[in-house]
Amino acid sequence: MRLKKPFVSLLTVVGLSMSLLAGCGNGSENTSSSTGGNAAASGDPVSFNFYFTGSQNVKDLWDSLEPMFEKQHPDIDVNLVYIPSGTGAEPTYDRIVAAKKAGKGSGGIDLYEDGITSVAQGTKDGIWAQLNEKDVPNLSKVNADTMKDVDNFAIPYRSSAVVLAYDSSKISNPPTTLDELLKWIKANPEQFAYNDPSTGGSGSSFVQTIVYKDLPEEDIHNSDPAIMEKWDSGFSTIKELGPYVYGKGIYPKKNQGTLDLLMNGEVSLIPAWSDMVLQQLNEGLLPDTIKMQQITPGFNGGPTYLMVNQESDKKEAINEFLNFVLSPEAQEVIVDKMNGFPGIELSNMSQDMQNKFDGVAEGFRTFNIGDLGTEINKRWQSDVAAQ
């Protein structure tokens, strides 16, 4: 009897793991068969995989958009794959490239959501499909210049703006222009903070806005490395700020890093994403005294893009989905859920929405400097952080 017991438990373990493994096998088989293109013929919906990353609010957004779309299009099944921010975005991109290089088609990733860096990188690597108004009619509602910036390789379906977030109990007149802001930082030492630009968009936006402060407007749509020579005055401005920012040169990590400092009352003014501030105000994470101010010319904001994998064999279904995402009704959900700006031009939205953005949208600029963004971060690390 004594001998038997471990044997029985071993058998149970083996049996259990076998059945688990078998379950996994079945699961993947099911998805692979339903993702097969010919499945549509038999009446099964065409299913494609949509990989997206971001904070919880991005997941909530797609969780509410997906059922809306599938109700209108019962023949298409969108399989959402959410990757929590910070862990999987890069491997996802690498998987797409790897699948292409290995000749394995789309690698199971049909649609992908990310920022401008991935758009530029993927355009260079030749993995994104070019989109046009014939396949996605609603593309006509998107600002033509923004589409030109990305050569139609991606859809800027929503945007967020970087604004100044400030503690109104300490500041009554927040700066309204970039020059005023620079003066304010020097007049109030250690009361301003921006995050390490390589770790989050709000700090990166602050740095880029100053670097391009005195440069002609067309330069912010130019990724020619020759422009790097014009950065000197901008970088010297940022360097001069060093002794006046929080901790005489401490740049917290991530967008949340500066928000934490604002929350604790250690600083009173920071650049921050408007949607993050609004969301945290709604959830009571930030005190009610925190207010936002847009400056002119605006901080560079960032659209988030949807990119179609060139290798995907379900482009028709994806185009249907993209067309839906750009429809005014879907865009309205995006604005509500994300506290952000719509991806389509405001004139296409309801009058209510247009009123909501009255006077705010003008302060918003889109930069497209491609790989130069990385160069700015590199130079910031050696010139500003290591000064």
Add this chain to the structure above:
Amino acid sequence: MSKETRQSITGLAMVLPSFAILLIVVIIPIIQSFIMSLSNGSGGYDLSRYMYLFTDKGMQSNIVFTLRVTAITCVAVILVSYTLAIYMRFNQGPIVNLIRKTYMIPLFIPGVIATYGLINLLGNHGWLARMLEVAGITLPRIIFDEKGIIIANLWFNIPFTTMLLSSALSGIPSSIIESAKDVGVGKLTLFTRFIFPLSYKTFLVALTFVFMGVIGSFTAPYLIGANSPQMLGVSMQQVFSVFQEREQAAAIAFFSFLLCSVLGAFYIRSMAEEEKAKI
């Protein structure tokens, strides 16, 4: 087949699987990253990545900073852990029981959570600052500083090191200590002549673990370290995924491997000497 050949074949066969794993997960990747670090981006192979590593001002200060933090942490961890272990070995009572029950708690707290805890505790408006404020003391800056990283490293490394050292100390027979005491050996001599030599091997193991753990640490230095200089782990991440210079990141990785292997070689040599002495 003679018994000896059969034995050596069995021996080889038993070593082979672990060697294969070592080959696949350690040796080949190291060689690969070494080759990668030699490519200069324009098709050729040279030492330019290493030149950059040792000539760039930022990188130089990163390396010095990493070694400094590692050295300070190693000394501090060993001092604290040895003291704790010896105290627990040669004393009894409620305090010892309390230490014995609690000193391993940090091992069960995930790194990120512990780091955020430290930020909340030691930050400028953290608990400690608020408590000291009542007493009229202003807390100096600890977070976003070298001190913060060292404190976090102590938190992560002391429990494990203490555990290793206490197990080594409990292996020392009480009879040796007692008889030494009987012939009138002082406390210091007791430590340098008996306790330390008898726990030297574990001491070396512990030191190697702390050194390697700290030199490659990432979470705490990333979250509470300064922007510059950075620990090598943080710098590697930045170079790899933000600047996307994989060859340069490989060079940093290979360099930190070399740093670790110096200590590793020292450790293996002393172990081998001991084995030889036994034979």
